Amino acid sequence: MTLLSELQALLGASHVLTGEDAESYVQDWRRRYRGAALAVIRPGSTEEAAAAVKLCARHGAPIVPQGGNTGLCGGATPDGSGSAVLLSTARLNRVRAIDTDNDTITVEAGCVLQAVQEAAAQAGRLFPLSLAAEGSCTIGGNLATNAGGTQVLRYGNTRDLTLGLEVVTAEGEIWNGLRGLRKDNTGYDLRDLYIGSEGTLGVITAATLKLFPRPVASCTALLTLDSIDDAVELLSRARAGFGASLTGFELMGGDCLQAVVRLFPQQRLPFEGESAASPWFALLELSDSESEEHARERFETVLGEAIEAGLVKDAAIAANVAQSKALWHLRESIPLAEAELGKSVKHDVSIPISAIAGFVHKTNALLQARFPGVRHVIFGHLGDGNLHYNVASAAGQTESELLALQSEIYGVVHDSVQAHAGSISAEHGVGQLKRDELPRYKSAVELALMRRIKRALDPQGLMNPGKVLQA
Ligand SMILES: Cc1cc2nc3c(=O)[nH]c(=O)nc-3n(C[C@H](O)[C@H](O)[C@H](O)COP(=O)(O)OP(=O)(O)OC[C@H]3O[C@@H](n4cnc5c(N)ncnc54)[C@H](O)[C@@H]3O)c2cc1C
8 A cells, every 4th residue: 555545544535635735734834935745644633643653654754744834944844855744733733631720731732822822811821822923823833843932031932831742753652741740850851852843853742831820910011212232221120120020021123113014004103203213112011910000000110210211212001901912913013014124034043131232233233244235124032132133135135136145144143143152043943944054053062962862763864854954
């Protein structure tokens, strides 16, 4: 029997897609990568996923796991050979258990992030992972890329939110590591190997995640600032003033928000004139466990002092939940509005917060010296030292002229990241986008250890080949 007919017999023909039915799966959402697949399979249980992986292993067929296909590094797109089986987790979408005494939720990998947030809310708890793609991305994808988002400052990234995993190994065994334990020192931490492995070590099929109390009140403000140096100083004051209650600190270059309101006229900046044209904006959020009054008093005290110190030029404090949502919506619309600014060369970098202003000044200057007139489109999670540092075309430069310079621009920016002791991928992962950059910025020892782990857990090299590590 062929692999295709064996998969059909196992999963039912309607869950083995080929031809046109497979089209939307073999291309990433930004249309940067396009591949081909022998078939797209949609197992409905962990056991089915394990049996399908076993069949693929027996036939020597590569497997590409895919969740919501919202990733930004081409990690979920197969190569063009048509030999890979794309394993979609769309049908692994059950909430298996909520334990409010243990503050945990156990969900299958194909659960959409927003559905997990909603299930937690229904149980009176908070699942704090939050990102603009939350309506489509899945927990499996979040785990596989160790996603960050807007609340890392307070709650950590996906790794920090995870207690246990269930995984189908590259050879089709099921590892049930769904432990709801906050302490478990029983040897090597397999969970942490699979988190962030981008589908290259196995298929994550379920996870036990941490839940938190829901905040009683929150305050959100959009602020205008003159410089990134002022933003770093404001962050330091906000951390000192709010402590663990500071749940969000986002930084946005003026051109990013100005592009949002140009592209989506129904959205508005809560400022006029000079403030609306500010070179920098910061979005701050405080979550309080006492009361609305307590939250507001703390918020206004710290912001008032920052205004007096000249760090903040203008401030719009949300008066209610709807206004707070509108401010967050402005921030979350930036990735979509970037299209309005034209194609750009994108970088997702993290830098120690103390070095981040120096990094931006230095890298801007290096780029201007080498590629005069290119525009710097900068936004990100400043509270985590994570910037999306994107480079858009100069006036009169076509998109293809800019993209022809992509690898040179990567070189300038990533060398500068390394010189500032940073990372070339803060939260989006490596995928195929940064695979060839990795050897330049990781030591030979680190790369050799990564290869040994890959060989140990995926001896046939069938799990998502060509992603993260070069062949
Ligand atoms: C508008 C927008 C905003 C975004 N904002 C953020 C942000 O703030 N922070 C952030 O970190 N990311 C962000 N992202 C990127 C993206 O949403 C995340 O990387 C997300 O975690 C990917 O989830 P997914 O289900 O779509 O995964 P996919 O795109 O389907 O896959 C991503 C990678 O994970 C692997 N994978 C998927 N599921 C599994 C599984 N079950 N087992 C093993 N491997 C698997 C795939 O093979 C691939 O390598 C954003 C994306 C968009 C479009």
